[in-house]
Amino acid sequence: MTTVISKQRTQDESSHSPFVQSIHTLSHRAGDLPPGWRPVLHGALVALRAIDCPARAHIRLTSPRIADLSLDVGSTAPDASIDGILRRVRVRTACTCERCGRSGTLRHMDRKIQVMCAECAAPRLLQHWIRTFMQQMTDTVESNAPVTYRYDQLPFQLRPMIPAHAWSMTGGTCKGAPDASVSLFEMLVYQRRFEAVGDALECMITAADLE
Helix, strand or coil: CCHHHHHHHHHHHHCCHHHHHHHHHHHHHHHHHCCCHHHHHHHHHHHHCCCCCHCCCCHHHCCCEECCEECCCCCCCCCCCHHHHHHHHHHHHEEECCCCCEECEEEEEEEEEEEEEEHHHHHHHHHHHHHHHHHHHHHHHCCCCCCEHHHCCCCCCCCCCCCHHCCCCEEEEEEEEEEEEEECCCCHHHHHHHHHHHHHHHHHHHHHCCC
């Protein structure tokens, strides 16, 4: 009977230890993370609960932060098992899409760099380049300085949106790409086309973010 009571007391103390409490805190903070990274953190929390013991009761886990484009969770004391679990969180999130959880890579999104898969990144990259392209069109008109893009200089996301007859062909290829160019000033006639695609992309991205 004494043994049973002793075990119950140990379990109750463990459930209120700094280590367990910090796991609960991390669980509550998961909602603040990108949705694609939440399952990674959840798996780590399950593994951390599995190794809970009185010897680790004094260790606290620090709040998650995004560092070097991965999720970083620290601890207040060195522990080989805990350190291994937290290291896997950093490694996995560095190659996991922030939006959907599939395999991802670093993507330059406007002024941000994010980890995304090709499917999640595609509409955002196209939206970014449409905005950049349209701003350059406006700057060209205001400055009256002609700007020309070679085919290999233009982001590949934009190339399908430019009609074939808008390209000025000079023949041959340039580093494996057609030796052609397009004038931003001449592209002004297609401004509404770019605006319409940009608006459609905005609706698509907003809907995806709300899922």
